[in-house]
Amino acid sequence: MRKTPLDRVLDWTGRLLLAAILGFVMLPFVVVFIASFNESAILSFPPRSWSTKWYVNAFEYRDFGLGLVNSLKIAAFGATLALIAGAGFAYVLDRYDFRFKALLNSVLMSPLIIPNFTIGLGLLVLSAAASLPRSTWLVVATHVIIVLPFVARSVYVSLRNFERRYEQAAESLGGTPVHVLWTVTLPLLLPGLISGGIFAAILSFNEFTASLFVVNQSTKTLPVAMYDYVREYADPTLAAVSVMYLVVVATALVIVHKLFRLEKVLNVD
Amino acid sequence: MNKRPFLGWFASPSILIAFGITASFLAIVQYSLRAHVPGSLDPGGFTLENFTTLLKAVYGQAFLNTVLLCFWTTVFTLLIGYPLAYAMIRAKSLALRSAILLISLTPLFLGEIVRTYSWMIVLGNRGFLNASLIQLDLIDRPIDFMFTMTGVVIALVHFTLPIVVVMLAAALSHIDRNLERAATSLGAGRVRCFLTVTLPLSIPGIVAATSTSFAWTFSAFATPQMIGGGKVQTISTLVYQVGFASFNFPLAASLSLVGLLFTIAVLAIFNTGIRRLEQMGAH
Numbered sequence: 001m002r003k004t005p006l007d008r009v010l011d012w013t014g015r016l017l018l019a020a021i022l023g024f025v026m027l028p029f030v031v032v033f034i035a036s037f038n039e040s041a042i043l044s045f046p047p048r049s050w051s052t053k054w055y056v057n058a059f060e061y062r063d064f065g066l067g068l069v070n071s072l073k074i075a076a077f078g079a080t081l082a083l084i085a086g087a088g089f090a091y092v093l094d095r096y097d098f099r100f101k102a103l104l105n106s107v108l109m110s111p112l113i114i115p116n117f118t119i120g121l122g123l124l125v126l127s128a129a130a131s132l133p134r135s136t137w138l139v140v141a142t143h144v145i146i147v148l149p150f151v152a153r154s155v156y157v158s159l160r161n162f163e164r165r166y167e168q169a170a171e172s173l174g175g176t177p178v179h180v181l182w183t184v185t186l187p188l189l190l191p192g193l194i195s196g197g198i199f200a201a202i203l204s205f206n207e208f209t210a211s212l213f214v215v216n217q218s219t220k221t222l223p224v225a226m227y228d229y230v231r232e233y234a235d236p237t238l239a240a241v242s243v244m245y246l247v248v249v250a251t252a253l254v255i256v257h258k259l260f261r262l263e264k265v266l267n268v269d
Numbered sequence: 270m271n272k273r274p275f276l277g278w279f280a281s282p283s284i285l286i287a288f289g290i291t292a293s294f295l296a297i298v299q300y301s302l303r304a305h306v307p308g309s310l311d312p313g314g315f316t317l318e319n320f321t322t323l324l325k326a327v328y329g330q331a332f333l334n335t336v337l338l339c340f341w342t343t344v345f346t347l348l349i350g351y352p353l354a355y356a357m358i359r360a361k362s363l364a365l366r367s368a369i370l371l372i373s374l375t376p377l378f379l380g381e382i383v384r385t386y387s388w389m390i391v392l393g394n395r396g397f398l399n400a401s402l403i404q405l406d407l408i409d410r411p412i413d414f415m416f417t418m419t420g421v422v423i424a425l426v427h428f429t430l431p432i433v434v435v436m437l438a439a440a441l442s443h444i445d446r447n448l449e450r451a452a453t454s455l456g457a458g459r460v461r462c463f464l465t466v467t468l469p470l471s472i473p474g475i476v477a478a479t480s481t482s483f484a485w486t487f488s489a490f491a492t493p494q495m496i497g498g499g500k501v502q503t504i505s506t507l508v509y510q511v512g513f514a515s516f517n518f519p520l521a522a523s524l525s526l527v528g529l530l531f532t533i534a535v536l537a538i539f540n541t542g543i544r545r546l547e548q549m550g551a552h
Contacts, residue, residue, distance in 0.1 A: 010459060018356045021349050022372055025430065028387030031397040035390045043390060045400035085286055088279035096273050098280070107287040113536060115488035117505045118525040122293030125300045125518055128310065145290055148283075177274035206380035209490040212509070226382045230389075230495065239390065242383045249378045253371060263370060 029246055036239035043236070054240040064241065066218075067225030071205050074136065074221060078143035079151075079201035085144070086151035086200075087193060093152075094159040109149045119146060120213030127214070134216045142210050147200040154199060158192025195260070301523035312519050319523035328507065328524065332531075335487060335503040337418065342425040343482040346433045347475065349426065354437035377431035381491035388424040389415065389495060416500035424492045429485050433478045440474020441467075473546055480539035487532055504528040 003011075035043060039051035058064060089108060092098070111119055123142050127134060166188065170180045186193075208223040215224050229238055301319055303312030322328075357369045376384055391397045392414035399411035414420035444467060452462040490505040497506065504524060512521035 007459065014352070014356070017352050018369075021353050022369070024349070025372055025376065025427070027397075028384065028391050028427065031391050032383075032387040034397075043393065043395050045395075045397050081282075085282035088275075088281075089283035092276055092280045096276055098273075098276060104280075104284065104287055107290055108283055110290060113484060113532060114529060115484075115505065115525070115532065117488065117490050117508050118297070118529055119293070121508060121512065121518075121521060121525055122297045124512075125522060126293040126296035128518075129296050129299070141289060145286060148286060152283075181275065202378055206378065208381050209488070209505070212490075213512070223380055223382045226386070227491065227495075230382075230386060238386050242386055245383050246375070246379060250371075250375050253375055253378065257367065257371060263366075 029242075032239045032242045032246075035236050036243045038236050038239075041235035054235065054237045055244075057235075057237045058240045058244070061229070061237065063220065063225040063228065064222065067220050067222035070136070070139075070219060071222040074139050074143060075201045075204040077140045078147060078204040079197050081140065082144045082147045082151045082200045082204075083193065083197045086148050086196065087155045087189075089148075090152045090155035090159055094156060094162075108152065111146050112149050116146065116207070116209040117213065120210030123210075124213045134214060134219065136219045138214050139211060139219050139221065142214050143204040143207055146207060146210060147203045150203060151196045151200045154196035155189070155192050158189055162188065198256075297522045297526055300519050300521075301526045303519045305517045305519045310516060310518070319520050320527070322520060323524060323527060327502070331502045331504050331507045334418070334501055335505075335528075338421060338425060338493065338501075338503060339483050339486040341418075341422045342429055342486045343479055345422065345426045346429045346482050347437075347478065350430055350433040350437055350478070351475075353430075354434045354441055357434070357438050358441045373434045374431055376427065377435075381428065381489070384428055385424055385492045385495045388420075388427065388492075392420045392423065392496065415496060416498045418501055421493050421496045421501050424496050425486055425489060428489060428492055429482045432485060433482050436478040436481060437471070437474050440471045440477070444470045473543065476539065476543050476546060480536055480543075483535060483539070484532065487528070 031045075034045070034047065036054055037050045037052065038044065038047040039049040039053070040047075089104075093101070093105060120142060123138060123145075124134075126132075127138050132138065162185075166184050167180055170184045175183070206223065207221070208227065211221050212224055212227065215221060220228070226238055226241060300312055302315050302317070304314050304316045304318060306313045353369065353373055357366060357373065360366045360369065389396070393399070394411040394413070394415065396414075398414065399408075402408045403411065414423070448470070449462055449466050452466045453459075457465065488505065489503075490509065493501055493503045494506045494509070497503070499506075499510075502510075505528075508521045508525045508528070511517050511524060
């Protein structure tokens with residue numbers, strides 16, 4: 001088919017529009033990258049002189065190290081617990097009918113609608129009313145509640161696409177329920193469980209708003225430590241942290257994309 | 270033999286978590302009905318005073334700001350997100366598709382702080398945007414983006430864009446391309462084909478993306494807090510301020526309770542809309 005002049009105009013408008021939108025998405029990250037090498041504590045564009053001292057400062061600032069350790073710990077515990085609870089729930093949701101099933105489902109999915117600041121406030125006042133300390137476990141519980149709907153959905157989708165005949169074959173050959181679960185169901189579900197777990201860990205690592213309500217000085221997560229830093233100091237240390245954050249996340253995403261193809265994971269193929 | 274093996278074992282952890290969610294919701298309801306005792310973290314006796322306090326102008330303004338932010342953010346996110354999702358699904362080269370996908374998704378995994386801080390550097394008085402505009406002699410004095418609705422909307426659009434793109438791309442990818450080919454072969458131009466075939470077929474995706482964008486923006490805290498800097502108060506920033514600056518947790522609880530009821534009402538309206546659309550599609 002030959003291209004009319006109108007088609008040409010449309011093609012070029014589309015390309016320019018796409019370039020402009022991608023530029024908008026990347027703009028803050030390009031700017032933060034430049035700012036992180038600005039020598040002076042006061043921003044200026046373009047920087048008058050360059051330095052890597054804010055990267056050194058980021059590593060030396062105690063709260064960032066502490067926050068990173070806390071965040072990794074909380075993400076590991078939170079994702080594991082959410083995976084156990086979420087996978088179990090997805091299994092019974094897919095396989096069985098039981099009393100209060102619909103109620104249980106709506107309560108567990110409600111954090112998708114309830115704003116994170118409300119969830120954080122709720123757990124804070126609950127722990128105050130129950131005279132519980134604001135420990136790491138309170139932060140873990142908050143994160144489990146927030147990420148559980150995502151994990152449960154991801155495992156539920158895998159279970160829906162599951163070939164039940166393998167289980168039935170194993171059963172008819174005399175396998176006990178535990179044996180079938182362990183040797184057939186779990187191995188077949190493993191990809192869904194792994195991607196659900198990784199997703200949960202990333203969400204938990206990034207969670208900020210609800211965490212801000214339930215942490216204290218010693219259980220501070222990395223995002224909360226970063227927020228506190230911006231409130232106290234105006235220097236580009238946080239730009240350096242942001243650049244490192246971006247590099248780690250972008251690298252991880254490229255690897256995941258090469259291994260699994262993101263469009264399949266997100267169902268936009 | 271047990272017909273439902275593992276039911277108890279598998280359901281118990283999630284039941285425990287459901288109890289935790291319910292308990293923290295009840296704790297908010299309970300606090301919202303208690304009096305604030307200045308200087309004490311423990312609430313006083315039962316009262317409805319918190320809810321009458323919410324009628325003050327400052328809380329009405331926060332509600333209005335939140336609704337306006339949700340509205341403008343959703344409008345601009347859809348306007349920017351739709352072409353991006355369309356290009357992601359329809360680009361011919363695989364490399365370009367991968368690039369669009371990775372660039373639009375990376376912000377989703379960066380968290381609210383990194384993204385908002387980056388926008389502070391772009392939008393500040395000495396920030397990138399103002400410095401560039403001044404050097405190009407387009408303006409004499411910096412434009413105020415920080416502490417304004419405009420600035421908060423710009424950053425919120427960036428914050429909401431990835432999830433909206435994912436939802437729109439999912440809707441667009443499930444449209445049967447044969448319908449478009451049929452329209453083109455019957456003589457419709459590309460513009461007409463898009464307006465009469467593709468766009469109407471993607472409306473359910475647009476509605477779903479709209480409701481998600483609304484819920485995300487409503488729930489956003491770091492962006493209005495850091496870019497708005499106390500000048501653009503929303504429900505989320507006020508809940509935090511009332512709680513952690515005045516330690517008035519009963520009032521914070523009633524404010525978030527009213528906010529939650531508002532969210533549920535709006536989402537219920539959207540869901541009815543989606544159901545209507547589906548029924549129309551079925552006929």
